[in-house]
Amino acid sequence: MSGGGPMARIAHLHAAYVHAIDDDRLEDWPGFFTEAGRYRILTRENHRLGLPLAVMRCDGAGMLRDRVTALRTANIYAPHCYRHMTAAAQLVETGGSAHRVRSNFTVIRIMETGEMTVFACGEYRDRIVETDTGLRFAERLAICDSRRVDTLLVVPI
Amino acid sequence: MSGGGPMARIAHLHAAYVHAIDDDRLEDWPGFFTEAGRYRILTRENHRLGLPLAVMRCDGAGMLRDRVTALRTANIYAPHCYRHMTAAAQLVETGGSAHRVRSNFTVIRIMETGEMTVFACGEYRDRIVETDTGLRFAERLAICDSRRVDTLLVVPI
Amino acid sequence: MSGGGPMARIAHLHAAYVHAIDDDRLEDWPGFFTEAGRYRILTRENHRLGLPLAVMRCDGAGMLRDRVTALRTANIYAPHCYRHMTAAAQLVETGGSAHRVRSNFTVIRIMETGEMTVFACGEYRDRIVETDTGLRFAERLAICDSRRVDTLLVVPI
Amino acid sequence: MTILTEWRDGDVSRVPYRVYADPDIHAREQQRIFRGPVWHFLCLEAEIPDAGDYKTVDVGDTPVIVVRAAGGGVNALVNRCAHKGALICFAVRGNVRELTCVYHNWTYDLAGNLTGVAFRRGVGDDGGMEPGFDLAEHGLERLRVAVRRGLIFGTLSAETPELDAYLGRAMLAAMDRVLIKPLRVLGYHSQILPNNWKLYMENTKDSYHASLLHVFHNTFGVVRFTMGGGIRLSGNGWHHLSFTERAADGGESAGAESVRSLKQRYRLADPGLMEHRRELGDRITNAIQTVFPTLVIQQILNALAVRQLVPRGPDKSELLWTVLGFADDDEEITALRLRTNNLVGPAGYVSMEDGCIGGFIQRATAGDPGARSFMRMGGRGMPPESRSRVTEAAVRGFWKAWRELMEA
Amino acid sequence: MTILTEWRDGDVSRVPYRVYADPDIHAREQQRIFRGPVWHFLCLEAEIPDAGDYKTVDVGDTPVIVVRAAGGGVNALVNRCAHKGALICFAVRGNVRELTCVYHNWTYDLAGNLTGVAFRRGVGDDGGMEPGFDLAEHGLERLRVAVRRGLIFGTLSAETPELDAYLGRAMLAAMDRVLIKPLRVLGYHSQILPNNWKLYMENTKDSYHASLLHVFHNTFGVVRFTMGGGIRLSGNGWHHLSFTERAADGGESAGAESVRSLKQRYRLADPGLMEHRRELGDRITNAIQTVFPTLVIQQILNALAVRQLVPRGPDKSELLWTVLGFADDDEEITALRLRTNNLVGPAGYVSMEDGCIGGFIQRATAGDPGARSFMRMGGRGMPPESRSRVTEAAVRGFWKAWRELMEA
Amino acid sequence: MTILTEWRDGDVSRVPYRVYADPDIHAREQQRIFRGPVWHFLCLEAEIPDAGDYKTVDVGDTPVIVVRAAGGGVNALVNRCAHKGALICFAVRGNVRELTCVYHNWTYDLAGNLTGVAFRRGVGDDGGMEPGFDLAEHGLERLRVAVRRGLIFGTLSAETPELDAYLGRAMLAAMDRVLIKPLRVLGYHSQILPNNWKLYMENTKDSYHASLLHVFHNTFGVVRFTMGGGIRLSGNGWHHLSFTERAADGGESAGAESVRSLKQRYRLADPGLMEHRRELGDRITNAIQTVFPTLVIQQILNALAVRQLVPRGPDKSELLWTVLGFADDDEEITALRLRTNNLVGPAGYVSMEDGCIGGFIQRATAGDPGARSFMRMGGRGMPPESRSRVTEAAVRGFWKAWRELMEA
Ligand code: FES
Ligand code: FES
Ligand code: FES
Ligand SMILES: [Fe+3]
Ligand SMILES: [Fe+3]
Ligand SMILES: [Fe+3]
Numbered sequence A, B, C: 001m002s003g004g005g006p007m008a009r010i011a012h013l014h015a016a017y018v019h020a021i022d023d024d025r026l027e028d029w030p031g032f033f034t035e036a037g038r039y040r041i042l043t044r045e046n047h048r049l050g051l052p053l054a055v056m057r058c059d060g061a062g063m064l065r066d067r068v069t070a071l072r073t074a075n076i077y078a079p080h081c082y083r084h085m086t087a088a089a090q091l092v093e094t095g096g097s098a099h100r101v102r103s104n105f106t107v108i109r110i111m112e113t114g115e116m117t118v119f120a121c122g123e124y125r126d127r128i129v130e131t132d133t134g135l136r137f138a139e140r141l142a143i144c145d146s147r148r149v150d151t152l153l154v155v156p157i
Numbered sequence D, E, F: 001m002t003i004l005t006e007w008r009d010g011d012v013s014r015v016p017y018r019v020y021a022d023p024d025i026h027a028r029e030q031q032r033i034f035r036g037p038v039w040h041f042l043c044l045e046a047e048i049p050d051a052g053d054y055k056t057v058d059v060g061d062t063p064v065i066v067v068r069a070a071g072g073g074v075n076a077l078v079n080r081c082a083h084k085g086a087l088i089c090f091a092v093r094g095n096v097r098e099l100t101c102v103y104h105n106w107t108y109d110l111a112g113n114l115t116g117v118a119f120r121r122g123v124g125d126d127g128g129m130e131p132g133f134d135l136a137e138h139g140l141e142r143l144r145v146a147v148r149r150g151l152i153f154g155t156l157s158a159e160t161p162e163l164d165a166y167l168g169r170a171m172l173a174a175m176d177r178v179l180i181k182p183l184r185v186l187g188y189h190s191q192i193l194p195n196n197w198k199l200y201m202e203n204t205k206d207s208y209h210a211s212l213l214h215v216f217h218n219t220f221g222v223v224r225f226t227m228g229g230g231i232r233l234s235g236n237g238w239h240h241l242s243f244t245e246r247a248a249d250g251g252e253s254a255g256a257e258s259v260r261s262l263k264q265r266y267r268l269a270d271p272g273l274m275e276h277r278r279e280l281g282d283r284i285t286n287a288i289q290t291v292f293p294t295l296v297i298q299q300i301l302n303a304l305a306v307r308q309l310v311p312r313g314p315d316k317s318e319l320l321w322t323v324l325g326f327a328d329d330d331e332e333i334t335a336l337r338l339r340t341n342n343l344v345g346p347a348g349y350v351s352m353e354d355g356c357i358g359g360f361i362q363r364a365t366a367g368d369p370g371a372r373s374f375m376r377m378g379g380r381g382m383p384p385e386s387r388s389r390v391t392e393a394a395v396r397g398f399w400k401a402w403r404e405l406m407e408a
Helices: A007-022 A026-032 A044-049 A061-073 B007-022 B026-032 B044-049 B061-073 C007-022 C026-032 C044-049 C061-073 D002-006 D023-034 D163-167 D169-178 D197-205 D216-220 D256-263 D331-343 D352-365 D393-406 E002-006 E023-034 E163-167 E169-178 E197-205 E216-220 E256-263 E331-343 E352-365 E393-406 F002-006 F023-034 F163-167 F169-178 F197-205 F216-220 F256-263 F331-343 F352-365 F393-406
Strands: A033-043 A056-059 A080-095 A098-111 A116-131 A134-144 A148-150 B033-043 B056-059 B080-095 B098-111 B116-131 B134-144 B148-150 C033-043 C056-059 C080-095 C098-111 C116-131 C134-144 C148-150 D040-044 D053-059 D062-068 D074-078 D093-095 D114-116 D142-148 D151-155 D183-193 D229-233 D240-245 D284-291 D295-300 D303-311 D317-326 E040-044 E053-059 E062-068 E074-078 E093-095 E114-116 E142-148 E151-155 E183-193 E229-233 E240-245 E284-291 E295-300 E303-311 E317-326 F040-044 F053-059 F062-068 F074-078 F093-095 F114-116 F142-148 F151-155 F183-193 F229-233 F240-245 F284-291 F295-300 F303-311 F317-326
Touching: A007 A026, A007 A080, A007 A098, A007 A116, A007 A134, A007 B080, A007 B098, A026 A033, A026 A061, A026 A134, A033 A044, A033 A061, A033 D183, A044 A134, A044 D183, A056 A061, A056 D331, A061 D216, A080 B080, A080 B098, A080 B116, A080 C007, A080 C080, A098 B116, A098 C007, A098 C080, A116 A148, A116 B116, A116 C080, A116 C098, A116 C116, B007 B026, B007 B080, B007 B098, B007 B116, B007 B134, B007 C080, B007 C098, B026 B033, B026 B061, B026 B134, B033 B044, B033 B061, B033 E183, B044 B134, B044 E183, B056 B061, B056 E331, B061 E216, B080 C080, B080 C098, B080 C116, B098 C116, B116 B148, B116 C116, C007 C026, C007 C080, C007 C098, C007 C116, C007 C134, C026 C033, C026 C061, C026 C134, C033 C044, C033 C061, C033 F183, C044 C134, C044 F183, C056 C061, C056 F331, C061 F216, C116 C148, D023 D303, D023 D393, D040 D053, D040 D062, D040 D303, D040 D317, D062 D151, D074 D151, D142 D163, D163 D169, D169 D229, D169 D240, D169 D284, D169 D295, D183 D197, D183 D331, D183 D352, D197 D284, D197 D303, D197 D317, D197 D352, D197 D393, D229 D393, D240 D393, D303 D331, D317 D331, E023 E303, E023 E393, E040 E053, E040 E062, E040 E303, E040 E317, E062 E151, E074 E151, E142 E163, E163 E169, E169 E229, E169 E240, E169 E284, E169 E295, E183 E197, E183 E331, E183 E352, E197 E284, E197 E303, E197 E317, E197 E352, E197 E393, E229 E393, E240 E393, E303 E331, E317 E331, F023 F303, F023 F393, F040 F053, F040 F062, F040 F303, F040 F317, F062 F151, F074 F151, F142 F163, F163 F169, F169 F229, F169 F240, F169 F284, F169 F295, F183 F197, F183 F331, F183 F352, F197 F284, F197 F303, F197 F317, F197 F352, F197 F393, F229 F393, F240 F393, F303 F331, F317 F331
Parallel strands: A033 A134, A148 D183, B033 B134, B148 E183, C033 C134, C148 F183
Antiparallel strands: A033 A056, A080 A098, A098 A116, A116 A134, B033 B056, B080 B098, B098 B116, B116 B134, C033 C056, C080 C098, C098 C116, C116 C134, D040 D151, D053 D062, D053 D093, D062 D074, D074 D142, D142 D151, D183 D317, D229 D240, D240 D284, D284 D295, D295 D303, D303 D317, E040 E151, E053 E062, E053 E093, E062 E074, E074 E142, E142 E151, E183 E317, E229 E240, E240 E284, E284 E295, E295 E303, E303 E317, F040 F151, F053 F062, F053 F093, F062 F074, F074 F142, F142 F151, F183 F317, F229 F240, F240 F284, F284 F295, F295 F303, F303 F317
16 A cells, blocks of 8 residues: 555545445445535446436535435335446546546446346546545546446445 | 555455466365465355354365365366456455455356356455465455355355 | 556556457557567367367457458447456566466446346456567457357457 | 236226236237337437438337438338348447448338349349349338427327327327427436336326325425326326426425325435426426327426337336437526436436336236236226326326227 | 146156246146145244244245234235235335335235225325225235244145144154254355256155265265165155164164265365264254245254245246254354354255256256156155155155146 | 248248247247257267267257267267256266266166166165166167268257258268368357347358358458359258359459449458468368258368357357368468458358347347248249359248248
8 A cells, every 4th residue: 555656545445435335334425525526427328429417416515415315215226235346447647636547347236135237337437636534536427338227226336 | 566565465365366266276275275264155144134154164274175175076066167356455454464355256157058147246354364375364254245146156256 | 556566567558458448449459469469369168178269369460450440341240348347467477578467357248229248258368578668468368268259259358 | 818808898997917927918019009009209300410310219129210311301110121121220329321231231212212132133144133023112111200399209000190189189288388499318318127118107107106105305305295286188098297386486385295294304415406497487397298108208397308118028128218408508407407317317316216116016916917906096087187196097098098909 | 738638647757847847837836836725934933023023035926025913923915015016025024013015105004904095085175095995905915824833834825724734744743853942043045046946846855866966975975874764755745754864873884875985085174064963852864854835844964944945937946045043052053053054055065966956957858848757766656654765755746746736 | 830821832032020039939940840850960070089078069959968989989869867857968078988867876878778777676675666667768869870071960850861861962062072181170169149040040041141241351352252153052952052263363353242342441451361272172262051950061261160050049049160170280271270260250250240130130020020021032942053142042942941841
């Protein structure tokens, strides 16, 4: 973890992020972002066509927290969890305290009854910034390769 | 690989472990553990409910070796191999010569006839110790997200 | 990731390679190889039996480029893209300016209409050399665990 | 067909569960409904603005090419070569000058007329098409097309009445109310539903469930649905409109749906989500319209969309959302629409439940295909107007349409 | 139905392979067997100790809620809302005060009685249920329930005899022998079998295969099965018990199953795996009991379990293991049970083969549905007792039960 | 069966699309064609050189073991135990002394004769097979086998004529032309086709599509197909050969297929790909032969292969390629073959399209099972020879064979 380049610390952020979700510690999820942090789940189809629609769009800590509150208290869905696989993280650009990073992800969704499905795969495009409390996402785009969502999407990816 | 933190060496152990299994060098598998090493395949369901049952449970080198002997000489199953994907390794705790590490895994099972199936996904929770001959697992828990096992489980994961 | 061992630079090469393919920047693909670079997609079945047949076989820059030209201008197939997941990279042997590296891969194929399929999984076996312009593949074998190809294979893996 | 003999004449308030799973019923639906006398939404004019622009869509199990002709008109053609049946276009969208089948290069113009057959005269003295072969007899099957307010409809049947008659006055008015200006696509969603297509259509027509299944509003107390609102059905009961109206004073009044407001224990950290800019000239905040069999036109605050449902076998369907704005939207209203779209789509705060509820029924009913639902909220009829949305009238209307076509 | 006409009267020793793959047979089994006059194991009393505790299970294709009532009794209810058929409970386990359907909030008490219908009276003057609607007519379908030794059984048929009569004296005794004390769940397994459910049930009743397919014991020579042991069938042949007994002197005697002992070339590096602590008052080391159609009760050394099999279509099934100890187990015996469980389950040294062998038959027989098995080991009958386990009597008993129900 | 009544007598130039999707047709094909009077390619002699060597293959839905007997002969046995139907061999290849079923150890010799039944005499006085049990009545089902030029064929029907008569003179000559020496396997491919098996067989027999669908040659201008070439059909029209011949001067002459040569805008950066070493004694560069129902024998330059197609349900099939050289190949020609194989296989420059085109038809035709293809290029007949490859004669021959067997 040392003091080499930022990649080791970014790898740590990336890993902590997916462990929080996969552990169902979703209350921790907004904390990976800056106060004004932006989060988007996009599809490759819309992205390539230059269309701005997101499957999920949170601008800032309030919207991030509302997502968690809603899924805990309001939304209805069959119990399930995710397993995130990540790979091929690459520093695209770095400038002092801000880094642009891309990486690949696959999310397997596991229903309580045991069905496993490749729920999503795609690419994270991150803008990561140094803060007093460590690295945070100023922006995390999850660009899903498939335009399809199976059943529904409630847990962030 | 250098002399930075232990993560590079742990990554090496993790990689060597999965290559041994995926190469069908299962006779090497017990050697990744200490003499008293513990190995468990658990399901998330049992783990969350606090139930102790394992799908596979080996306490010590003898039980690890017995698994390999049995699958080579006694057990019957259609020929297949695994491909392990690993990701998001994270040092949870480290104290001198012992490390607690978690990481994610997916295992794809490939039958001789070509069928590919996501056989398991989940989380490794490891206690890794320094020994004279390098890093070894004092404990490796493979906690599978799905409660289901397709057909049978004979090769460790 | 600094100037330690070569693994950080190899990880960068590995990541850049899969991003180029997954981004559909296939014109960049031959550039990851040396001028005489060899690329093979093999099946584990043939490889284990010692049979030399490849699913795709390119010897040198000309054949690599021809593959790209053909798929852009001649071959017909339903639109799709890949998502590569990579894991467990391991330096098998290193000798100054040449490295033998193995790693695991999974390729998910995503049709334009959204179907996601685990298209291939297996192992890369690389011979990577230092060149004036950085690391390049002198040889990259993609050994697929399954003997099956679904529908057709046109984009390299 | 068992279903048609065991089911009492005319009863549309109790439906045997086998309709959701039986492969023979599915096959008959393809013939009687999807290839039958109904209008299907195909795509938007805005998606194929220029000559040669095409989009491929599915009308039930039939693949269709919607293409802008050189003259500016729109053609819809079955996407199946007259030679050996290959797909002509296999990309989702593109631009072409003519339609060429990749298999043997048979070529069609954008109206589906066969214009060329490779090697038709053979090579040298050999081969070629048999004498008497007439290009004119081998075009692509063509759909009748109708366009209204930028929406392109098609039908495979010659029996289908004209679109205006098919929709009826109330439905035309409802459509015109929302689609007031040229449209702009903001993006697409595709959602795979683990259930028979009819379960989703019932769900959309089921104004009874809205405040009960989707507890988001009540939980957060962001909008307490006001008393305003109601249901409209087309004269034949096939299509419907359900809408909610903000009270004239803009305030919130206690009403039916506040029944669970005791549950409100949370506040939105960012209430901007619920912001609404009136743009359609009335106080209606939500309007959901269905056109039989599978079209939904949606206004939820400023989130506009059309949704087209495609059956994918008896126990699966795909819901294709085209999310809309108007062509003259400024950045601010676009940003508002995009934010509001958190409410709808596969991850929508008040729509995601519709993605799983059909699957819950599919799973629960598989074991007992002869058991039946009981849909008598608001009686057994389907009056053209109801002031209350607490009624299953529109669902009964759906089953009336279904029986009329399936038993024909 | 072809199967019933082509198959000679009463022959249960030769079975046409189409029974494992035909979708019509599968559908008829759901009706005649799974919804028919049989008792199904649902879950354990120990899994729902407190009022409101529930577990959701599948009785064939029918989803069922097993719930502890306030008074301490156990109810089993079909998990399908009387309104439009939605699953009421969609988690595997939980605790509730009442059962509320998420779709429209219809509410039932824990006995399945409908207690509330949202908006039953409408809103204001509008809507509401039609006059004459009677809550009492719209409860959840309820199963008859019987409990024995902590095991909860249910049946969907009014024709099913009482549980004791259904099981018969021999089977009751076998069950009572193992389940001697309050039970504790040590964990669950779910195993997906790539085969028709009947292939697994035949396998479990097939005492002939045990020492032949599962070569672990012989390979390692850890236990040479002794001569003691045998088979018991219920009077009607439907249910069975197979058991092995250690010789009185505790030593090993040469017997039938040592036939392949020449294969023994290995020793366990850790023989602790085979340790056995006698706890049931006899010398029986292994006892496998089946209750028609799909329950298995298992004692293998100190590894105790119940297994419930659920068909998942004609060519797939799910085996749900509930691994047991006794409530008063100390740590030592628990550790022993956990270790011994390496022998059983999806990765069990002497059970994993049962996970693939059914698939081998499914694959091999698909091409020739009219071909038949030949199960005449021990003749064609099904005597209530056999000293030898080298018999297919219990398998024939299974087919007798199957024919009686399917041909009824 | 609908298909057989609705389809006009003898017409093989227009085929209703339901043949590609109907499960009943699929089941009938298994019986009438795959278990019927046809010869199936099983594997190569070179794959099982030594006594006890076996390979497992699929003849339609029937699993088969091909095994080299001690005497050097080849046996083909249905891979299904006579006891309860388990697969005997479940690896793709191996070597055995006898065939032992893992389930209960029934043992067969390499000719399929049952030689041992575990516990046949019971244990002590108990159990055992019923009196009168005769090993000789319970062997494995055996296929008739014929070998030609190193290719092993098998048939499940007693009615099938001898292989030479089945193939006919023209087809024997075509086979003998390519398989001139002992063979060597260079490797295998398996390709999953998202379509009914017949679509691939039509494709292979469809000499009309070659230069139209596979635009590689024209794009790169590497080989302009010359006028030489043609089609041969077996006397009954069931089998076919299509071939291309380089002009005598070795140069390129303008011909039919250059019709799209205007597209040529590219050059191969490495033209070594198209190198050809004449080895078969003639100027034929490409020769594709089919043997009904599912065998393809291929020569494309120096790339030799046999392909066997296996239906995997109505809408899926698996194409198994065995890529060949000759046993006496030197390194140079082996290297050439391996390079040339970039043209064929699942990633082949001139074959990959055949992997997707069947799926394009499967998707396009699903919605309209009653619609029909129109295959009248070169008329409606199937003459034994055509100089032009611009004909669908061989495809019509396929449908003739299909109708003869299915309507029998
Ligand atoms: S299938 Fe279209 S041209 Fe032949
Ligand atoms: S389906 Fe249960 S309340 Fe409507
Ligand atoms: S099934 Fe082969 S021996 Fe019993
Ligand atoms: Fe809804
Ligand atoms: Fe067993
Ligand atoms: Fe072709």
